[in-house]
Amino acid sequence: MTMHQALPGDDTHSVDSTRPAYNYAYLDEQTKRMIRRALLKAVAVPGYQVPFGSREMPLARGWGTGGIQVTAAIIGPDDTLKVIDQGADDTTNAVSIRRFFEKTADARTTEATEQATIIQTRHRIPEAPLTAGQIMVYQVPQPEPLRKLEPREAETRKMHAWAEYGLMQVKLYENIARFGEVTTTYDYPVMINGRYIMAPSPIPKFDNPKMHMSPALQLFGAGREKRIYALPPHTSVRSLDFEDHPFRIQSWTQPCALCAASDSYLDEVVIDDQGSRMFVCSDSHHCETRRADGHRGTMLGDATASGLVEESKS
């Protein structure tokens, strides 16, 4: 038993003794060591999926247990944690996970991308550029990029071992042959350091270029599938494509309706039953920062009047 666990009747301790005694950051120390060993091997072989003993967590698999276990294994008292879900800081998954670490690890939390040392994310990379020293933790539902092409783990493992990736190129080719372009828009496969094909987790392909040579360390945790993989800073990440069909990211015909950003990833929101819609930044912190800086989108007035967003202070 470590000093961080409260003993019954131990009122000299700072932890509220009426609450159950968890180890710091929920996981026990042996589990953290196991995850830490897997993380170091993952960093040494970028893009390779390291099997690990994923634990039962106090929420259902598929809700980010892989990312939570990675964060729990790395977080310490010096860290500031940001959690986003589809870019937003204020959605259910993000709020719950942030609260989980506030409760079990006394974590300092923030919504500001620049202030965070650890950013746990579901399905987005923040718009603000990442900096050296930051760690991105991705929640990954399906770590195996070849799984939909080859359901057998024994086979996909050999395909990675021998770099037999023709099947993936054929899939992309068939897409082009049928539809004229690659129709994959999220979880778009990437080649890491010229060796392993990796699933970038279901981020939109808009975010793929941000991974290439990023100064931040990127860690991926898949709880249900029991895999951890990693991208060290300054690692080559190439989205698969063909010479005559180069990789392209999404673009929109109109800017964000709230902050007028034309270079961020936009969500399409249906706003009434007449088919009207608006496009807004998926990264809520980015959008708020821009509004605070005085950028105004075409529908900001309406949204403020109906109480959907707060009037910016400036």
Next chain:
Amino acid sequence: MATDTLIGPGFSDPVFQSQGAFRALLAALAEPGTRHVVSGAVVPPKGLHAATATALLTLADYETLIWLPAALRDGAAGAWLRFHCSAALVSDPARAAFAVIDAGSPEPALSAFDSGSDQFPDRSTTLIVQCTALEGGEAVTLTGPGIATSRVIAPAGPRAGFWAEVAANNDAYPLGIDLLLSHADAVFGLPRSTRIGEVY
């Protein structure tokens, strides 16, 4: 009783000292060739540097086999690791998950350690190489993942032919062992993905 047979203390605060040490090791392997202090306030047993002892205390347990040179294995270091990590010490380097060598010792060759298998390259040895200093030695250029352009390190004390062995280790990528070069309380990471450039 002679004091050198007594087993010294490990972490005084296992949760936070191991977390801090792990983050230093993670940063070291993620950015090869940058110096990181592995602080754990641990007084190492005879034969181990503080960074070496703290790294093993942070990462090793009953699931990992450790290889030490015979003199260390049978001495205070072996007893200290058995007691604090509950780790088994093995005599065959190819079975070890963690191993420690002195940079100057001629044996064993880096190729004697486990470099993993093509389907499980993660099941390889992490080797801690204890140097006489982390600067002032032969300079080598590093490139690869974790390095924006290139980095130069010059750890002192490696045996003749050491860098050729490290280069051969990288040639087998994605197989290979991962190195941590340690001295006193600091380490350099040298994962298998790092390419060794010219030796000055």
